[in-house]
Amino acid sequence: MTWEEVAALGILALTAPAVPGIAVKTKSFLTGRRGAPVLQLYFDLWKLLRKGTVYSRTTTWVFRAAPIVVLASLIAAALFLPLDGRAAPVGFAGDLVAFAGLLALGRFALVLAGMDTGSSFEGMGASREVTIATFAEPTLFLCFIALVLATGDVSLGGMLGAPLAAAWPGAGASLSLVGVSLFVLLLAENSRTPVDDPATHLELTMIHEVIVLDHSGPDLALILYGSALKLALFGVLVVSVFVPRAALAGPVALAVLFGGLGAVAVAVGVVESVMARLRLSRVPQLLVGAAALALFGIILQLH
Amino acid sequence: MRSPAQLILLLVVLSDLAVLGTTRLSSCIRVLAAQGLLLGLLPVLLAPHLTVHAVSLGLGTVVVKAVVLPWFLAWAIREAAVRREIEPLVGFIASQLLGALALALAFAIAARLPLPTPQQPLLVPVSLATLMIGFLVLTTRRKALTQVVGYLILENGIYLFGLTQTESVPFLIELGVLLAVFVGVFIMGIVVFHINREFDSLDSTRLTELSD
Numbered sequence: 285m286t287w288e289e290v291a292a293l294g295i296l297a298l299t300a301p302a303v304p305g306i307a308v309k310t311k312s313f314l315t316g317r318r319g320a321p322v323l324q325l326y327f328d329l330w331k332l333l334r335k336g337t338v339y340s341r342t343t344t345w346v347f348r349a350a351p352i353v354v355l356a357s358l359i360a361a362a363l364f365l366p367l368d369g370r371a372a373p374v375g376f377a378g379d380l381v382a383f384a385g386l387l388a389l390g391r392f393a394l395v396l397a398g399m400d401t402g403s404s405f406e407g408m409g410a411s412r413e414v415t416i417a418t419f420a421e422p423t424l425f426l427c428f429i430a431l432v433l434a435t436g437d438v439s440l441g442g443m444l445g446a447p448l449a450a451a452w453p454g455a456g457a458s459l460s461l462v463g464v465s466l467f468v469l470l471l472a473e474n475s476r477t478p479v480d481d482p483a484t485h486l487e488l489t490m491i492h493e494v495i496v497l498d499h500s501g502p503d504l505a506l507i508l509y510g511s512a513l514k515l516a517l518f519g520v521l522v523v524s525v526f527v528p529r530a531a532l533a534g535p536v537a538l539a540v541l542f543g544g545l546g547a548v549a550v551a552v553g554v555v556e557s558v559m560a561r562l563r564l565s566r567v568p569q570l571l572v573g574a575a576a577l578a579l580f581g582i583i584l585q586l587h
Numbered sequence: 588m589r590s591p592a593q594l595i596l597l598l599v600v601l602s603d604l605a606v607l608g609t610t611r612l613s614s615c616i617r618v619l620a621a622q623g624l625l626l627g628l629l630p631v632l633l634a635p636h637l638t639v640h641a642v643s644l645g646l647g648t649v650v651v652k653a654v655v656l657p658w659f660l661a662w663a664i665r666e667a668a669v670r671r672e673i674e675p676l677v678g679f680i681a682s683q684l685l686g687a688l689a690l691a692l693a694f695a696i697a698a699r700l701p702l703p704t705p706q707q708p709l710l711v712p713v714s715l716a717t718l719m720i721g722f723l724v725l726t727t728r729r730k731a732l733t734q735v736v737g738y739l740i741l742e743n744g745i746y747l748f749g750l751t752q753t754e755s756v757p758f759l760i761e762l763g764v765l766l767a768v769f770v771g772v773f774i775m776g777i778v779v780f781h782i783n784r785e786f787d788s789l790d791s792t793r794l795t796e797l798s799d
Contacts, residue, residue: 457593568680573604573683576604576683576684576690580600580601580604583691584597586694587694587698587708587709
């Protein structure tokens with residue numbers, strides 16, 4: 285791991301909470317409101333970190349472990365991504381499975397913590413989260429398969445790195461389909477609007493928010509930071525597919541990456557202001573549509 | 588992206604998948620109109636040089652497939668007051684998966700067809716996929732109007748296949764086909780209107796029930 289890679293990870297870790305902030309600001313701007321400041325999540329995190337934690341008597345260590353597991357799994361997953369577009373800090377053949385597995389581990393810990401509270405609301409949220417994940421995960425793997433076919437590399441650092449730029453002229457159509465599919469996944473995995481409404485706090489309708497109802501103080505801060513980091517990770521995936529940065533100098537590549545992250549956040553905000561939340565029974569259809577796009581990308585490669 | 592024609596063919600496939608995934612009839616028709624527009628651009632882009640033949644075929648296609656037929660279907664929806672396809676025989680998720688399967692099948696079949704290599708390699712697989720997806724919509728949806736949409740997508744697939752032979756097919760025959768489709772859909776529209784008046788519903792499964 286070079287100091288440049290450490291610096292890139294550090295910048296990603298520092299800027300992650302601004303990503304949902306930009307999405308919220310875009311949404312407010314488009315709907316004619318002033319909206320919360322872009323840095324609101326930083327203030328929230330700071331406030332939560334200074335508070336005490338309240339634990340329900342029904343919860344066990346599972347509940348206390350969840351925030352740490354969630355954040356740790358996401359940071360570990362971030363190590364597999366080539367932030368400068370050339371090489372990832374950690375990488376081996378087939379690490380894309382490890383990446384998906386780490387994301388799943390974080391979700392598993394969170395869902396268990398939700399069930400651990402014994403609250404029926406959180407159980408409902410957990411069941412919804414898992415239902416959506418069942419559709420989202422195969423789609424993620426289909427996207428990865430298309431990328432592997434395009435670049436001939438089976439590690440995330442390789443297939444999002446230099447070989448990707450070489451693959452664009454030949455497989456551009458397929459790669460843009462994969463990019464769109466990944467963007468839909470980003471919306472679904474991070475509980476953004478067509479799948480879940482991040483602005484709602486009504487227990488019956490929300491998915492992600494409801495699982496963390498019982499977390500408080502620093503625990504909640506870790507979880508909120510974790511979900512911002514997850515959004516940023518998926519943003520990095522989308523940006524990396526659309527803008528291969530292997531040919532750019534290190535600092536320029538990073539600038540392009542973070543500019544791209546901002547653009548993805550704006551796109552999320554635009555989607556949130558033009559679409560209503562989908563009925564829960566229609567969510568799988570959206571994800572199957574994304575899977576069909578990725579499949580189409582694969583078929584185009586095999587053609 | 589090797590050529591604009593390739594991009595358009597990809598968009599045609601995406602519009603097929605979109606029709607499989609939408610419940611609302613008016614958005615189905617809008618997607619169909621967009622597909623008609625894409626199909627109208629194709630003969631112009633595929634022709635090696637701009638000919639009167641290619642341009643007039645493109646124009647005719649746009650007028651019939653992107654303006655007149657969608658407008659007519661939109662009128663039929665308004666008259667019949669149907670908005671959504673509620674419960675298709677095959678659910679939306681399953682039909683999207685079947686659409687992806689049809690896509691794979693189309694590419695597999697097209698690679699094995701003993702055709703002279705066309706100038707656009709995607710044309711044959713996309714036409715086969717459009718044909719199959721149109722057939723899927725035609726057979727698995729309940730509302731008569733969605734079935735008409737399926738029929739039109741099926742016909743679009745045939746039109747795409749015909750584009751591989753634009754050089755050798757006389758202009759008059761193509762115009763004849765366009766006219767036949769137009770008249771066909773016109774009659775279907777009127778039938779749909781009458782079904783709706785008789786039965787107060789466009790559910791085609793009711794047509795098999797006996798009533799006095």
